[in-house]
Amino acid sequence: MCRRHDLDASGSTINQGREVLPDNVKPTNYALELEPDLEKFTFEGTVAIALDVVKDSTTVAVNDVDIEIQSAKLEYNGQEYTPVNVEHTDDIQTTTWTFKDVIPAGTTATLTIKYTGILNNNMAGFYRSSYKDQDGSTKYMATTQMEPTDARRALPCFDQPDLKATWEVTLVADEKLTCLSNMDVKDTKSLGNGKKSVSFNKSPKMSTYLLAFIVGDFKYVENNDFRVPIRVYATPGNEHQGQFSADLAAKTLKFYEETFGSEYPLPKMDMVAIPDFSAGAMENWGLVTYRVVDLLYDEKTASLDRKQRIAEVVQHELAHQWFGNLVTMDFWEGLWLNEGFATWMSWYSSNVFYPQWKVWESYVTDSYAGALSLDGLRSSHPIEVPVKKVSEINQIFDSISYLKGSSILRMISVYLGEDVFLEGIRRYLKKHAYGNTHTGDLWAALSDASGKDVEKDMATWTKKTGYPVITVKENGNELHLTQNRYLRTADVKPEEDETLWPIFIGLRTKDGVDSKLTFNTRETTIKVPDTDFFKLNADQTGVYRTLYSPERLATLGKESKLLTVQDRAGLLGDAGALATSGYQKTSGLLDLLAGFKDETEYIVWSEIAARIGNIKAAWLFEPKDQNEGLKNFQRDLFSPLAHKVGWEFKSTDDDILQQLKALAFSQAGYSGDEKVVAAAKEMFKKFVEGELDAINPNIRGPVYNIVLQYGENNGEKEWDQVFDAYKNGRTSDERNVALRCLGRSENPANIKKSLEIAINGEVKEQDIYQPIGGLRSHVAGTEALWEWTQQNWDLLVKKLPPGLSMLGSIVVTCTGGFTSDKAIEDINEFFKNKSLTGFDMSLAQSLDGIRAKASWVKRDAEDVKAWLKKNKYYSAEKL
Template sequence: MCMSHSSNSSTNPDREVLPTNVKPTHYDLTLEPLFDSFTFDGEVAISLEVNETSNYVTLNSIEIEIHEASIDNKSIEKESIVFDKDEQTVTFKLDHDLVEKSTAVLKIKFTGELNNKMAGFYRSSYQENGETKYLATTQMEPTDCRRAFPSFDEPSLKATFTIALIADKDLVCLSNMDENSTESISDSKKKVVFNKTPLMSTYLVAFIVGDLKYVETNEFRIPIKVYATPGSEHLGEYSAKIAAKTLAFFEEKFDIPYPLPKCDMVAIHDFSAGAMENFGLITYRTVDLLLDEKKTNINTKQRVTEVVMHELAHQWFGNLVTMDFWDGLWLNEGFATWMSWYACDSLYPDWKVWESYVSDSLQHALSLDALRASHPIEVPVKRADEINQIFDAISYSKGSSLLKMISRWLGEDIFIKGVSNYLKKHKWGNTKTSDLWESLSDVSGKDVVKVMDIWTKNIGYPIINVEESGNDLTFTQNRFLATGDVKPEENKVLYPVFLGLKTKEGIDESLVLDTREKKVTLSNLDFFKVNGDSAGIYRTAYSPERWAKLGEAGVAGLLSVEDRVGLVADAGALASSGFTATTDFLSLVNSWSKESNYVVWDEILNRIAAIRAAFIFEDDEINTSLKLFTVDLLSPKLNSIGWEFKEDDTFAEQQLKSSLYGSALVAGHKEAEKYASEAFAKYVAGDKSAVHPNLRGSIFNYAAKSGDSKTFDELFNIYQNPESVEVKISALRSLGRFTQPDLLEKITGYLLQSDVIKQQDIYIPMQGLRASKEGMNYLWTWLQENWDKIYEILPPGLSMLGSVVTLATSGFTKRDQKQAIEDFFKTKDTKGFNQGLAQSLDVITAKINWSERDSKKVADWLSVNGYVSKNKL
């Protein structure tokens, strides 16, 4: 977003799947959305192969009213149609047997709800000249095709589809395939029939009806179009160009042509995820597809590029070859994530994305997987409502980090060759994770299956402790937990750890620690670092003396960017979990104030921000001192590069300026604050060029944090009348940064008003509220007071509910706060977000332990180093 039943039932007997007596081969589907009643009428004829003699057909269906049904033109009585709401199925009981090895056609006439849940066949609203307009679109992944039409809604039950849409003549109709014919069926209505699809899973079926315009590129051998509501289509030009380059790149790398006759990408105003890889008809949040290159900030540009590449990678990996069942989701998502970085690195080498990967994907993975309530990469999924919970940093980030580790072990070219072989062998079919490992083993001659099974089927990762004695290094592995309280029974798995030992001679990639401990002798120990270029999924702990030497090595230029980022991240994570003192971390980064790489700075500043977040409910003095330390640390670099942007600034220079400036503002850098106040005043007065796109988010946030009700109205006005979607999102996020009670009341009051804040966006101001104690308390109160309504509009089957619960709870740092959260949810049904809630409580526990253990020591260190005087800001 991103199955062979007989084997399914034997590998996971608890899995709730459809009976295997019949299987679908083709769907002939006609749908007509009705915007006046928010319903749709449908007819489907499903061609079936009969696997065993039986007198019933069961398929998935939910929130669909069936008017009539027949099998082989024999009518099925109403009372013989039985629904099971909990299992999300409908069973047609027949008065005769379907005979094994025969075929049958099941026809169904039905009506569904054109819902506002961003799931199945749903409606999306937008404003045009003050009028609310609608388009009808789909989101089937993971299990919502059953809301659009009765279907065999499991990834392994691939079939072909002939789709037809009935709509007003002036509306655009789109589906996975290109158009076959259009016929007029009345003065105002038309029927558009699309060509038959190749074999595909139901979760990739898509169709859209709406008033849409497009831009097209002919830079690839098939047409690529980007669609948007009228007036925004020109903002799709950038993504169309990216798509043309990316499709050509993947065709060459996979050695398999893009398999469909066209590729459409559509911006949708209401969208629960970031984008969805529907075969040939990819849907996106507007902010993840459309942009104005002259007015966009550098991070948005990179994000849009990567999202487009991610969805296009899925056209092969996921769509052409599909996981057998949802426990293989990580393979889809981890792979598309890795592949988008790989493509980005090849097509935009100056972005150096593998450097930012270490602070981005890898750290997301390591943070979530350090929680007791994490889950293995391969998760046994039993029910439909469990699936959304695994669309997380384990499936995407740990999955892609694992592939990065393997590609480094095997070599990138061999890795890609293995992937190409895998895709060719299984195209149009379904696979299990082991099928990819076997292809990689075949091409590399290494036992990939054995190594990867340990990494994918177990939760967590190790911390490698490095002890020095003479010229000997002893490496020991143990489970790493953010809470620092590993029990013996949680410490049994021994991972195959690629030590990647870096010395002045280079990196020794051959060393693997697959036992509890291992001894290695070096010719001298004046310089070494474990996990060269930070390609391995683990943390490394050194002696305090070695940390100091590594700090010097970083300053001396002996460490790559990836090494420096990994060191900072490890030092920060070890401090937060109690493996080392937080003061050791502060000493390390204190020596790196001359650092010139933005990725390293991002990691340093993120880790200092994490200390502040853990100590946010402590005495204000410690937080003030941490801000003083931050200003002192970054000022020399910021003062030398400034925050004015020039036409010829490189990607890296732009990133460094915006990153340092944003952190300086948060920490109270006086000149940065003065600049922000003046720039915001000019912006509000009408000079839109006064706020550079790269500083926009930081300046809006500062305006809110230091502002009053007048500022609130100004930002709210920007939100309601923005110059672009990107500006709208920045303004919305900043509205959570106010700290006055009446303004917090105002913004939390808007969270459930979908005419003010779209349901898909309610987490955005919540991110802002997380930045202050006041905001956090307000958000938690709001969640408790509005729980029933929140639960109703964000049903547990959708992943948004879990995000909202996590945002509203995981910022807390005290025992009584944790207890209050546990007490509140004790009486609630947590199905669909129980994993997120458990992870949130783990995060709070880690912060409780950290602040109780280290806040006094950190305060003393800051005091000794002179960061106490409040007037120093």
């Protein structure tokens, strides 16, 4: 294929260097009939694609992969034409048919293709998913996951987001099974052989990645409070757990219609729990699919965190029905237009529906922190990342597209004002409904609504990698501010420090917040009315770190009552990041953390826990006495809090108090608080003896982790008991909690078992990461995990094909626990002669993370040691 605007012999072109289809024809409608076989795991399909011929052509090309085309014909002007040549190109996943006669521009044609395929077990395209029925037998369903480029695994198609078309889907299946697609049912016909044909009404114009169809044995619950019916489907016996999501969806769709000034355009909303699912959920228009634990909720057995997660995911996917489905990015470099906005909107709506959760406080320690963590690496990427190849697309479904994208939207919404921001969103959706957009179209709509040049302010944030650290130097009542690129690895090169970001200062003083102060130069000077108290980046809405003098940082720590919860959490987050990268000493961070002993707010305590966790992770391979000293400090902070708030959960506890109790219990327990450990063992004993509700759902995971960590012989016996809780849990959530904890045990036999069950078929491919994740909490597990990865690499690649989404996450899990340059050398040596297709970005980010930890420890090991000794956490009597 040739470069931009250059045609090869077949008429193909690459738009901006991308691997895309030729632009000589465009699809307008698909008439698709599919018949899956749930015993042979195959399917037969016929698709008739209506085409507009844009240029005189002798060829038609479509995307397809892992399907067998049986026949193809082209019809136009009342004539039928068969191709004289067919060519399949594996690397770009296309089939091209050549015809003898020129197809004239302006012609309307129909390409009809008969084909067969495999219901794969890779959770991509048209695939099979298995589950245990109520009688214990294994059953299967056929379902789909098309995003980003796997519709081509289900049918030959024009698999690009900009090539929208309408869809008419027909499914042929056993009469007893449920058939679902994006639209409502048009008619159902009995075929007289135990099968039926279910045809669905024509869809609006939409991209291929939003196509969905499902065949299986389902039951559902329904909510009719919204204009159109909302149903949540699950395997029989589990459907009642869908009521929370159904009720929330009804409220959310109504709220979004009002907020966006745009009606939800489909005649129904179905949401389906899929037993095998690689992501959390997928926003298929009118037929949203979910991982089971992210849709089904059992109030008796699930934690508050699980309820919050489900609420966030449901609201995220429903936001996509407008932002992504109705208006779609032109190409995958605009993915953030979908994911960044849906992430921001899920927090916005959660704040409306659940004000008691104080979600904008937790945003700072969640999405905002996640964005800055990844974007502080050299191997990060811009929000608008140029993607050319199919293999690159899956890798950008990461914290940058989702979390940094949502963080800059939060930043601009504060700067413009929420009402103005949402007015801009309404104008954007109205203008581009059923079409495709670029980022500039969003900025134009926000500019139109605000009267400000939003693109000038925001383009740098989407097109450049990274963010700055703002150094604050005080001179009387003047603050001299300097911006420089921030890197966790503390090795910014001059050529990496050329970007000047537009900075929204957000100055907080005793008089309030000045949200209009900005600068986009290397340096600037601002005045403060009172030098006794000020803080930049009020509520942490600006995407940057702030470096104060040690004296100012200490003052802010003492004046924490003048700071909001977001400010206090952000202050700790900045201090932690700046210690990591050498701007400040780690002893200064430890002093700051120690100064928050009297803190009362859950969010701030969660940030304290995160900061201590980061230090412990970096110091993992350091001498035992240093690690014990850090654990002593952790216990000294959290034990008084745990004993004060307790770990008995009462019906009168508000949601934030429940979270605080769970956090304090876990942190005190992990650091060896004797009373907490004893309480965890007692709860676990009752649970094992058959009292299934002996452990409150909010601390089920911590209890498992504590008994695995502090049980006799490093939890030798407890591992089997937690594993039994995984196998026999009452809900998917209960089983998942147990599975995630197994790696916590340091017992060598248990480490081996945790690794074995990840790949021996005991757990689904979607869950391979779960039993091994906890191994990174200790040295023995981290080392065993890497050894296991090397020994089983070929099997992992087979189970998690590189062209799909999960292998990169496993690579990060299995390598990211190390803390030394030697480990980097070993990892590079292993991957030296291996293909990195599909996970090269993930590997680079993991290595950068290790490099940052190694530099941090080399720089501050003696500093931390001295601090621990000075504060008597290092003494023999405490070990």
